[in-house]
Amino acid sequence: MRVVVFISGRGSNLKALLEQQNNYTVVHVISNREQAAGLQIAQDFGVPTTVIPWKNREQAENQALKQLNDINPDLIVLAGFMRVLSEDFVTKFPFKIINIHPSLLPLYPGLNTHQRALNDKQKQHGATVHYVNQHLDQGHSISQCHIDITDEDSAETLATRLLSKEHKLLSTTVDKIATGQIYRHNNQLYYQNQVITQPIVWSNI
Numbered sequence: 001m002r003v004v005v006f007i008s009g010r011g012s013n014l015k016a017l018l019e020q021q022n023n024y025t026v027v028h029v030i031s032n033r034e035q036a037a038g039l040q041i042a043q044d045f046g047v048p049t050t051v052i053p054w055k056n057r058e059q060a061e062n063q064a065l066k067q068l069n070d071i072n073p074d075l076i077v078l079a080g081f082m083r084v085l086s087e088d089f090v091t092k093f094p095f096k097i098i099n100i101h102p103s104l105l106p107l108y109p110g111l112n113t114h115q116r117a118l119n120d121k122q123k124q125h126g127a128t129v130h131y132v133n134q135h136l137d138q139g140h141s142i143s144q145c146h147i148d149i150t151d152e153d154s155a156e157t158l159a160t161r162l163l164s165k166e167h168k169l170l171s172t173t174v175d176k177i178a179t180g181q182i183y184r185h186n187n188q189l190y191y192q193n194q195v196i197t198q199p200i201v202w203s204n205i
């Protein structure tokens with residue numbers, strides 16, 4: 001399975017994906033920021049990169065579309081990509097774009113998820129991998145990981161603790177899509193031939 005990854009910054013989820021490539025290959029990385037550290041990570045793994053400044057969304061998406069038409073990937077992974085894709089764009093790739101979001105969706109779509117979980121005095125926090133549709137962070141959830149929130153936690157400690165789990169969650173989810181263990185059929189999501197109605201939670205993540 002050929003995967004294109006979109007990033008905006010640090011690229012630690014991209015690195016996790018690159019390190020776990022067995023059943024899929026990251027064939028290209030697109031960044032909306034020239035300074036994104038993840039670009040160097042891609043280059044270190046020998047993966048071609050393109051920077052598309054996202055000043056004008058329509059122009060940027062047209063450029064991305066051209067690139068994607070040439071590459072024809074099986075899956076597009078948003079890994080810390082901090083731009084909202086238009087309805088026009090995402091509807092061209094139904095169930096072909098996934099995103100990792102640092103909250104237990106449907107809780108806390110959008111930004112500042114860690115602080116919002118703390119403000120609400122949640123006992124649990126986590127991350128979700130979901131399909132991308134035209135509604136921000138509202139596409140069908142695929143998988144989740146959880147962490148407990150303690151009284152000592154800050155937004156920073158939550159982000160740090162969650163990140164290492166995010167890496168496993170994203171790379172495992174992409175691997176299971178690549179191996180056909182996660183698939184969609186007749187509008188339903190399956191994992192190992194069972195319809196899943198709740199996000200998959202793996203005991204080791």
Ligand code: GAR
Nearest residue numbers: 009010011012013079080100101102
């Ligand atoms: C990750 O925590 C990811 O969940 C989050 O940005 C971070 C990127 O880190 N994504 C979003 O907030 C998307 N709305 P990384 O660049 O090191 O992978």
